Amino acid sequence: MFFIGTVxxxxxxxxxxxxxxxxxxxxxxxxxxxxxxxxxxxxxVLRSIAAGxxxxxxxx
Numbered sequence: 001m002f003f004i005g006t007v008x009x010x011x012x013x014x015x016x017x018x019x020x021x022x023x024x025x026x027x028x029x030x031x032x033x034x035x036x037x038x039x040x041x042x043x044x045v046l047r048s049i050a051a052g053x054x055x056x057x058x059x060x
Contacts, residue, residue, distance in 0.1 A: 001033050001036055001037035001040060002033070002034055002037025002038060002040075002041065003037070004030065004033050004037075005030065005031055005032065005033030005034025005035070005036065005037055006034050008027055008030035008031045008033065008034070009031040009034055011023060011027060012027045012028055012030075012031050
């Protein structure tokens with residue numbers, strides 16, 4: 001998800017540097033996938049930490 005958002009962001013910003021016509025508005029929406037990918041990865045890290053703590057408590 002993050003990589004799709006990254007590519008969409010690069011495609012959206014490219015016309016600013018190349019002097020071409022801007023891409024359609026939906027590309028800006030696809031750029032939001034980059035932030036959603038970060039949130040998803042962060043949630044996975046927090047879940048992993050919580051599972052590790054539960055496992056450590058059970059092992060005591």
